[in-house]
Amino acid sequence: MEDVIVCGKKGILHFIRFPTAEMSNFLDLAKKKGMAKLVTTVCATGGGAFKFEDAFRQEVNMRLEKYDEFDSLIRGMLFVEANNPQEVYYWADPTDEEKCHKVTYDFSQPYPFIVVNIGSGVSILAVYGPNNYKRISGTSLGGGTFLGLCCLLTRCSTFEEAIELAAGGDNKKVDKLIRDIYGGSYERFGLTGELVAASFGQMISKEKRDSVSKEDLARATLVTITNNIGSIARMSALNEKISKVVFVGNFLRVNEISMKLLAYAMDYWSGGTLKALFLEHEVDSSLYVLVLFGLTLTLDPFYAALAVILKI
Numbered sequence: 001m002e003d004v005i006v007c008g009k010k011g012i013l014h015f016i017r018f019p020t021a022e023m024s025n026f027l028d029l030a031k032k033k034g035m036a037k038l039v040t041t042v043c044a045t046g047g048g049a050f051k052f053e054d055a056f057r058q059e060v061n062m063r064l065e066k067y068d069e070f071d072s073l074i075r076g077m078l079f080v081e082a083n084n085p086q087e088v089y090y091w092a093d094p095t096d097e098e099k100c101h102k103v104t105y106d107f108s109q110p111y112p113f114i115v116v117n118i119g120s121g122v123s124i125l126a127v128y129g130p131n132n133y134k135r136i137s138g139t140s141l142g143g144g145t146f147l148g149l150c151c152l153l154t155r156c157s158t159f160e161e162a163i164e165l166a167a168g169g170d171n172k173k174v175d176k177l178i179r180d181i182y183g184g185s186y187e188r189f190g191l192t193g194e195l196v197a198a199s200f201g202q203m204i205s206k207e208k209r210d211s212v213s214k215e216d217l218a219r220a221t222l223v224t225i226t227n228n229i230g231s232i233a234r235m236s237a238l239n240e241k242i243s244k245v246v247f248v249g250n251f252l253r254v255n256e257i258s259m260k261l262l263a264y265a266m267d268y269w270s271g272g273t274l275k276a277l278f279l280e281h282e283v284d285s286s287l288y289v290l291v292l293f294g295l296t297l298t299l300d301p302f303y304a305a306l307a308v309i310l311k312i
């Protein structure tokens, strides 16, 4: 992010990510580069701020100043939005490949809004003011589930690979649609024939199992997880009577398929009353607020993120 003002100084924020599984390599590097001589306290958030606390103290003699991940996430989102009027957007015409495009959304009057944080698992928060929010729901079927199932079903080994496979696949060869059951739409309840009736429902047939590709399985996994998250998000928003739903988290990284699906599903199932919103810098917003304190770390199960202010 360019021209960000932090503690009265203007500069560019650079975000560096690495898998948390590489934490011991990171600590080795930090030791070799003498990071402890530069800084003794590092601001940290996410579960790893607790998990890696001892390792940081023992390996590099650094103290982790811990901040709650949801406090940080919300303050971070507001911080990014305040610094970039183009930050929040929605997808217009999400089902039409040709017409589908991003449209900037005016988020200057944000409250109330829902945040759906899709990380390894999913947490849903209702935000009523800068310091007024509650966790209203969640599901253990999140980004970690998508990646885990995809690795099992397709033998892929990275998130990027899983998304690439999904992009080339067709979930209709795996899922049972309304039309597979009704021969068309279930008109009485407004269920069109193309909607998924049962995720993975075709896989009960050996013949169908033998004919699906890795790509189809990856796409069906992505659609299953995304639709389930969309459905829980929609019910949460309706319960709280809130119409703006902001989706964040690394599951949406390089994942336009899920963003467009969520945009469509929220609109379709709510009869146009709910708006699915996304952030340009969708990667782990919890990082942003901590940058206010200098050198920061987000220590989540899949990702550790390091933010340093260069060029100030």
Ligand SMILES: Nc1ncnc2c1ncn2[C@@H]1O[C@H](COP(=O)(O)OP(=O)(O)O)[C@@H](O)[C@H]1O
Binding pocket: 019, 046, 118, 119, 120, 121, 142, 143, 144, 145, 146, 147, 159, 160, 249, 250, 251, 252, 253, 284, 300, 301, 302, 303
């Ligand atoms: N390069 C990647 N490696 C692993 N997971 C990734 C990657 N990019 C995106 N993801 C997705 O992001 C999810 C983790 O999201 P994140 O917001 O970092 O959550 P957490 O707080 O649990 O680390 C993974 O489960 C996966 O679906």
Ligand SMILES: CC(C)(COP(=O)(O)O)[C@@H](O)C(=O)NCCC(=O)O
Binding pocket: 047, 117, 118, 119, 120, 121, 122, 123, 137, 138, 139, 140, 300, 301
């Ligand atoms: C435990 C968590 C808050 C951790 O956040 P994450 O690292 O997944 O982003 C999240 O995974 C979660 O809310 N899981 C869902 C638990 C549930 O409501 O069933």
